[in-house]
Amino acid sequence: MVLASGCASLPAAAPEAAGAAPTAAVPAGLVPVAVTVPDGMGAAPLDSPRQVLVPPGWTMSVFARIPSARLAAWAPDGTLLVSVPEDGSVVRLVPDGRGGATQSVLLEGLNQPHGLTFAGSTLYVAQSDRVDTYAYRAGAATDPRPVVTGLPDARSPDLGGRYAHALKSVAVGPDGAVYVSVGSTGNISVADLTASPPRASILRVPPGGGPAEPFAVGVRNGTGLAVAPDGSVWTAVNNRDNIQYPFDNPYGAASGSSRGQVIGEYVRDHPVESVARLTPGRNLGWPYCNPDADVELGVAGSAQKRSDVPFSPDVETNRYGQELDCATLPPVEQALGAHSAPLGLSFVDGGLPDGYARGALVGVHGSWNASPPRAPEVSFFPWQDGGLGPQQTLVGGFQDADGSRWGRPVAAVAGPDGAVYITDDAAGAVYRLAPPAR
Numbered sequence: 001m002v003l004a005s006g007c008a009s010l011p012a013a014a015p016e017a018a019g020a021a022p023t024a025a026v027p028a029g030l031v032p033v034a035v036t037v038p039d040g041m042g043a044a045p046l047d048s049p050r051q052v053l054v055p056p057g058w059t060m061s062v063f064a065r066i067p068s069a070r071l072a073a074w075a076p077d078g079t080l081l082v083s084v085p086e087d088g089s090v091v092r093l094v095p096d097g098r099g100g101a102t103q104s105v106l107l108e109g110l111n112q113p114h115g116l117t118f119a120g121s122t123l124y125v126a127q128s129d130r131v132d133t134y135a136y137r138a139g140a141a142t143d144p145r146p147v148v149t150g151l152p153d154a155r156s157p158d159l160g161g162r163y164a165h166a167l168k169s170v171a172v173g174p175d176g177a178v179y180v181s182v183g184s185t186g187n188i189s190v191a192d193l194t195a196s197p198p199r200a201s202i203l204r205v206p207p208g209g210g211p212a213e214p215f216a217v218g219v220r221n222g223t224g225l226a227v228a229p230d231g232s233v234w235t236a237v238n239n240r241d242n243i244q245y246p247f248d249n250p251y252g253a254a255s256g257s258s259r260g261q262v263i264g265e266y267v268r269d270h271p272v273e274s275v276a277r278l279t280p281g282r283n284l285g286w287p288y289c290n291p292d293a294d295v296e297l298g299v300a301g302s303a304q305k306r307s308d309v310p311f312s313p314d315v316e317t318n319r320y321g322q323e324l325d326c327a328t329l330p331p332v333e334q335a336l337g338a339h340s341a342p343l344g345l346s347f348v349d350g351g352l353p354d355g356y357a358r359g360a361l362v363g364v365h366g367s368w369n370a371s372p373p374r375a376p377e378v379s380f381f382p383w384q385d386g387g388l389g390p391q392q393t394l395v396g397g398f399q400d401a402d403g404s405r406w407g408r409p410v411a412a413v414a415g416p417d418g419a420v421y422i423t424d425d426a427a428g429a430v431y432r433l434a435p436p437a438r
Contacts, residue, residue: 027377027393030054035431036061038100045406045427052397055356057436060395063421064093064101067428071169071344071411073116075123075136078416082423082430083125085112085167090125092139095417099432106141107134112153115169115180115225124178126170128153131180131205147178148205148212152185152195159185169225171233176207179233183221187240188287188317193217200286202235202278216278220286224275224345224362230386235284236342236362237274241369243267243290246315247298260315265300268370272306272335273342275362275381275388282330285311288318289326293335306335307390334381334388339367340374344411344423351418353435356394358383361412361420366399375399376408378422378433395422395433 030053037046041062052060068086075081080093080101089108093101107113107125115126123134123141130149134141154163165183172178184192184200192199197212202222204215216222216235224236244260245251251258251266271290276282285291289311293304297312311326318324336342344363348356359382366376378395381388398407408426412433415421420433 027053027396029056030393030396031056032397033059036099038062041065041100041429043428046429048406050397050406052395053393054395054433055435058433060431060433061099062429063099063432064103064430065428066091066103066423066430068425069410069423069428069430070167070425071114071116072413072421072423072430073118073123074413074415075118076121077139079139080413080415080421080430081106081116081123083113083116085114085128088113090116090141093430094139101430104139106139112167114167115171117170117172119172119176124170124172126168126180128166128168129155131168131170131178147209148180148203151180151182151197152199158195162186165221165223165238167223169223171225171227173227173233174231178205179203179215179225179227180205180212181219181222181225181235183223184286187242188314190287190317193287202233215280216282216284218283218286218288220284222284224342226345226347226360228277228347228360228383229349229358233278234345234347234360234388235274235276235278236336236345237276237284238341239271239273239290239338240286240314241267241339243270244315245298246290246312249298251298252300264371267338269304269338270294272304272309272332272338273340274309274332275334275336275342275345275360275391276332277387283324284332285324285326285329287316288314288324289329290314291332291335304337306337308333309335334391336362336364336379336391337374339370341365341367342379344409344413346411346413348414351414351416352420353438355382356380356435360388361394361414362391363409363411363422365408365410366405371403373399373403373405376405378409378412378420394420398424 092106112128131147153166202216203212221238222235292312294302296302309332362379367374376398380394422431
């Protein structure tokens with residue numbers, strides 16, 4: 001089904017009630033459309049009719065089926081590369097001119113390849129333990145050269161096979177500096193901060209090469225990593241789970257202090273997920289401080305303001321602020337709801353319709369442990385006043401009212417044809433989201 005074309009009006013951001021169900025039916029300004037499934041692409045879960053919520057006049061179709069598809073990058077020759085860490089490959093998709101693609105394996109035998117990016121004709125691939133460059137030409141990636149090696153993963157001797165966030169993302173600045181995300185080993189693993197190289201950080205390799213040094217710290221799992229058109233580096237972060245209530249007062253109807261208790265209602269909405277501009281030495285707080293978007297701190301049911309978000313102390317690791325004064329940390333520029341699990345981050349600088357022409361696209365995987373679950377979606381953050389404005393939903397509808405899901409977006413990247421291409425590791429698909437014809 002294709003609905004009538006029209007300009008998508010962008011809803012004004014408003015504080016969200018913390019107790020509001022994350023499965024809210026239809027985000028403002030979006031309409032339901034059927035997902036078009038070409039012949040031969042109808043394996044489960046696309047063997048049943050599926051609908052998504054998109055701006056009026058937009059459509060979505062299946063572009064390719066790739067099991068466990070993760071991050072994506074457009075190559076200079078107009079082909080789309082998709083990483084598949086589960087089987088150690090990078091897949092190349094060549095648009096066929098009919099809304100689909102032919103696919104082939106570009107690279108294989110890698111160790112959990114995840115992040116992909118280009119600088120000219122040079123392809124950067126982030127594996128779990130290293131980043132390499134490849135010369136990309138004539139549809140082939142050759143001449144691998146190391147950028148950084150020895151990154152921590154489950155095979156690192158000091159970790160004993162335990163690493164919760166081993167996948168790495170990579171970005172390249174306009175000066176040629178290389179940035180790589182190194183996630184924490186767990187939820188509140190303080191030893192990550194003093195490891196060598198430090199985990200829970202964004203590392204920077206200087207232009208021309210050299211040792212990787214910490215660029216930003218306290219980044220629990222900055223899987224979303226990208227450079228904006230103005231050259232600034234941004235990350236979208238998966239923050240911690242099972243946070244204890246940090247304030248010395250009753251929560252809700254409780255009597256006496258609730259400090260230190262794990263309260264399901266509080267955990268569901270705390271901490272929010274950071275979307276932050278990185279500067280040299282910036283600290284995003286983990287594991288000592290958590291971004292706290294509550295308008296009324298510690299009050300059950302408080303509305304949340306997810307722009308310029310301050311921090312509150314983590315009661316398990318920083319009960320009285322003795323490890324880090326959270327008030328000294330710059331507020332987080334933007335945030336998503338708690339446990340949204342932002343993964344892929346990319347920037348748009350022209351090519352999409354007005355309202356979406358400049359900004360950031362974020363693949364939101366959805367929560368794994370909230371009840372009801374935080375819904376998967378593709379989010380858009382408009383570029384405003386030299387930074388990002390509040391979150392808007394670009395694509396929703398992957399989750400049913402009962403909390404069950406048929407898809408989980410990972411990344412969204414704008415294509416050379418003016419459409420947005422979305423990877424989905426749960427459905428094993430790549431979608432083509434097309435705006436109204438101009």
